[in-house]
Amino acid sequence: xxxxxxxxxxxxxxxxxxxxxxxxxxxxxxxxxxxxxxxxxxxxxxxxxxxxxxxxxxxxxxxxxxxxxxxxxxxxxxxxxxxxxxxxxxxxxxxxxxxxxxxxxxxxxxxxxxxxxxxxxxxxxxxxxxxxxxxxxxxxxxxxxxxxxxxxxxxxxxxxxxxxxxxxxxxxxxxxxxxxxxxxxxxxxxxxxxxxxxxxxxxxxxxxxxxxxxxxxxxxxxxxxxxxxxxxxxxxxxxxxxxxxxxxxxxxxxxxxxxxxxxxxxxxxxxxxxxxxxxxxxxxxxxxxxxxx
Amino acid sequence: xxxxxxxxxxxxxxxxxxxxxxxxxxxxxxxxxxxxxxxxxxxxxxxxxxxxxxxxxxxxxxxxxxxxxxxxxxxxxxxxxxxxxxxxxxxxxxxxxxxxxxxxxxxxxxxxxxxxxxxxxxxxxxxxxxxxxxxxxxxxxxxxxxxxxxxxxxxxxxxxxxxxxxxxxxxxxxxxxxxxxxxxxxxxxxxxxxxxxxx
Numbered sequence: 001x002x003x004x005x006x007x008x009x010x011x012x013x014x015x016x017x018x019x020x021x022x023x024x025x026x027x028x029x030x031x032x033x034x035x036x037x038x039x040x041x042x043x044x045x046x047x048x049x050x051x052x053x054x055x056x057x058x059x060x061x062x063x064x065x066x067x068x069x070x071x072x073x074x075x076x077x078x079x080x081x082x083x084x085x086x087x088x089x090x091x092x093x094x095x096x097x098x099x100x101x102x103x104x105x106x107x108x109x110x111x112x113x114x115x116x117x118x119x120x121x122x123x124x125x126x127x128x129x130x131x132x133x134x135x136x137x138x139x140x141x142x143x144x145x146x147x148x149x150x151x152x153x154x155x156x157x158x159x160x161x162x163x164x165x166x167x168x169x170x171x172x173x174x175x176x177x178x179x180x181x182x183x184x185x186x187x188x189x190x191x192x193x194x195x196x197x198x199x200x201x202x203x204x205x206x207x208x209x210x211x212x213x214x215x216x217x218x219x220x221x222x223x224x225x226x227x228x229x230x231x232x233x234x235x236x237x238x239x240x241x242x243x244x245x246x247x248x249x250x251x252x253x254x255x256x257x258x259x260x261x262x263x264x265x266x267x268x269x270x271x272x273x274x275x276x277x278x279x280x281x282x283x284x285x286x287x288x289x290x291x292x293x
Numbered sequence: 294x295x296x297x298x299x300x301x302x303x304x305x306x307x308x309x310x311x312x313x314x315x316x317x318x319x320x321x322x323x324x325x326x327x328x329x330x331x332x333x334x335x336x337x338x339x340x341x342x343x344x345x346x347x348x349x350x351x352x353x354x355x356x357x358x359x360x361x362x363x364x365x366x367x368x369x370x371x372x373x374x375x376x377x378x379x380x381x382x383x384x385x386x387x388x389x390x391x392x393x394x395x396x397x398x399x400x401x402x403x404x405x406x407x408x409x410x411x412x413x414x415x416x417x418x419x420x421x422x423x424x425x426x427x428x429x430x431x432x433x434x435x436x437x438x439x440x441x442x443x444x445x446x447x448x449x450x451x452x453x454x455x456x457x458x459x460x461x462x463x464x465x466x467x468x469x470x471x472x473x474x475x476x477x478x479x480x481x482x483x484x485x486x487x488x489x490x491x492x
Contacts, residue, residue: 003409011429011468012405014306015340015372034386037348039304039341074386074399075342076430098405098430121406248348255303255349256325 004121009143012076012098012123013207016040016144016230020220020251021209023047023234026065027072029243036247039230040076040098043069048105048152049235049274052286058106060088063095070095078125083292084110093122099144100124102137104291105151105234114292117141127211129162129289131169132188135198136293138206139191145204147228148289149212152235154276156213156222158289163210163226173199212289215240215273217253217266224257239274246270296482299324299333301359303349305341305373309467313475319483327358335367335479338374340429340465343387343399346377351388363392367458369478375461376432383435393456394438397463401433410469415445415453417477427468428452434463444477 002008019039024030030041045061046054060081070077076098081088083102088109092100102115104127117124118141126137127148134145147166149159169188176184176199185195197205210228214220215236223231231254233247240246249266256262284290298314300307302323314321324330336359338346350356362368370378370392376399378392384399402408408429415422434451437443444460445453452463453474460478476483 001409001411004406005410007468008408008410008427008429009405011427011465012408014309014468015342015429017306017308017341018302018304019342019345034344037345039345070404074384075344076405093406096404096406123405251345251348252352255353259325 006118006141006143009123010206013125013144016076016209017207018255019230020247020254021078021230021232022237022247023232024069025238027068029238030069030073032244033237033247034073034075036244037251038075038247040078041069041073042078042080042101042232042234044080044105047235047238048288049154049239050152051105052152052288060085060092060106063091066092066095066097080106081115082106083108084113084115086115089115089120089124093120097122102126102142104148104288108291114140125209127289127292128166130165131173131198132190133293134166134204134208135188135190135194138194138204142206144207144209146209146211146232149210149214150279150282151212151288153213153279153282154215154236154239154274155279156215156219157279159210159213159223160226162212162289163223163228166204166208167227170198170203174202214250215276216270217249217263220250220253221257221263224254230254236274241271246273295320296334297322297332298335298337298479298482299329300337300339301346301374303353304345305339306465306467307337307339309465310337310339313467313470313472316470317472317475317483319479325353327353327355330358330362333366334482335369336362337475338368338370338377339467340372340374343373343376343382346373347386347388350377356388356390359390360392363390363459367460367478367481368392369459369474370461371465371467372429372431372463375434375463378459378461392459393454393461394441395434395454395456395461396436397432398435399432400430401435402428402431405430411447413445413447413452413464415473417444422473424466424471424473425469426464426466426471428464431463444474
């Protein structure tokens, strides 16, 4: 019998495919997310757009709030800890959280080291901007990868950049000869065995989701068509004018991501989306995607 | 016409089931619309979230069509698929298809930290076999009718059942590359294919 093995962790990530994972800040929002058809919720005190506006140090959420959400919904509940903050992760594990997001949305706790995720029984999801970063996180034990995008921006451009980067890095590896892989592993700063594995599989060894900037059903479809297997939506839902309708529309857009008639139908008549930010309006030292390496 | 198995692909791990069918040399297709059911001879309802599937089955107008498909064709459900096939999931959030005379309790095995891989013994006709399978936030079968055949138990409780043509599992054989339940549920289709290969 094996509990908490890497395969069991990836197993839950497999079940979340083709779904939408929604950021929620209280039990009421969590209920709306579940009713809309979310496959999981991410419990956090402030959504990324507010973290960005408020400034200060963003930390793990109050366990009481997370517990309230766990008691309200029947779908998996995820929560964020700071990059490198394994003590926050230990608390989340003791809470029996279903997935821990070691997230650049919170203020990093360690400039150099991410959490050694293999020593936990609960699975971790981590962000990446390219294949090297994804494989470093998987090497540390992440059971699920999401492209970072730029959280709280309501702007899809960074999510697209990161997903395209990962996919083109993967394509490149599949065309390489065995004797080229070691040099590539050195250049990417990624574990050789994982580089070899990706070269053989033609995909990441764990599911690959998209995050950071999804605000519309069309954004969700775009990320799925670019190779995402599920979409995280943070500020995009609760910063819009009618969160429940928008949440439902994005759920349908992910399932029917290639069906343009369906996409037209679910995109029609929604109240305004979140306003969003041009990436150039964000001071460089406030780009969340730069956190972690 | 070559017989084909459909995999409900609204949400969940439908790709893992396709890999099993590919390995068995069986034709398969993803099902997202009622019209997809016209050209298949069996259906798999995969794992995922049963609350999400409830919404999407409703939105896609698939509820009635799956129920009438099931009157003539076999269905295999795993985990959330088993929940969807149950008579009662004892939860207002889930609208089950009532294809198996069982009641299930969702997430009865607890949160992800309690998910596990373990060995089961299956008893089917003259076959007795030990296999490794994966339980992910697994449901439990809390009631079963007289006509339900128990194929396997885990810790004394039924986890794999057959009723008429249909098979339901509270775990994931497809995550361990196990195909025996696909062979049991789609006995006719898979044997026909093998005969075709032999010919």
